[in-house]
Amino acid sequence: MKILVTGGAGFIGSQIADAYIREGHDVHILDNLSTGFEKNINPKAHFVKSDISSPVILDLFEKEKFDVVNHHAAQIDVRKSVNDPIFDANTNILGTINLLQSCSKTEVKKFMFASTGGAVYGEQEFFPANENHPTNPVSPYGITKLTIEKYLFFYKNEYGLNHTILRYANVYGPRQNPFGEAGVVAIFSNKLLKNENPVINGDGKQTRDYVFVEDVVKANVITLNSNSSDLYNVGTSVETSVNELFAKLNSIAGNKANEKHGPSPKGEQARSVITSEKLFKKFSWKPSVQIDEGLIKTFDYFKAII
Secondary structure: OEEEEEEOOOOHHHHHHHHHHHOOOOEEEOOOOOOHHHHHHOOOEEEEOOOOOOOOOOOOHHHOOOOOOEEOOOOOOOOHHOOHHHHHHHHHHHHHHHHHHHHHHOOOOEEEEEEEOOOOOOOOOOOOOOOOOOOOOOHHHHHHHHHHHHHHHHHHHHHOEEEEEEEEEEEEOOOOOOOOOOOOOHHHHHHHHHHOOOOOOOOOOOEEEEEEHHHHHHHHHHHOOOOOOOEEEEEOOOOHHHHHHHHHHHHHHHOOOOOOOOOOOOOOOOOOOOOOHHHHHHHHHOOOHHHHHHHHHHHHHHHHOO
């Protein structure tokens, strides 16, 4: 198949592109390199440097006649979405609509969307959350992801565009950007390797469901050929607090840092954990990398490049 991966120079998108290429697909990557890196781009992929909001997107779609679009280009920082919701909406909503319009005009068969299994649910009513949990996002980032999910149902009904929505837990692993505001595992690893003290936001008791990037990639591979439109959580059903995460990484680094706390961030949930039972029942997917193993793999990756 001919597949377009948006955000294919980024942390998750580049590894999905690699997997699709290994599967023998013709992969094209669209990325504006605002947060992605050219070094992440597989040399066997066709690369187009452009923004998803660009009016030239339709020309690209008409020229290439993609079978599938795997959409990972996004503004992913929850705190940035709180501080600048207009930028967040312009990127995540209007940019995606631009892609969907191009899909509808060029007979793309399927649209795969990286949503969020934490932010769309908001403060959870039960733990772990399944796909039927109420969706009450507490950040503009979560609102934009949920909005796109609704647009996908519209494009399915109006144009017959099939979709797979994957609601990710907190993804971590190699290639994550250690210099941004999002991605606590990468940020902590970078600080520890530089003998700097990471700062834990708030009391550190907030929990997240950390899923290793290799498992997320597998979810994108096994759902690629599904012809039914549906949504699935991609997580581990395991909660880890930021304090616990720091302690684990600090231990891997040799216990050189002290636990240090800063102000509490705005727009972030207290607890977030999801179940992937639906994905397991339909595709036999389950996480294969547990948190302790994944943190060692991630730390070793950064140790080799920093």
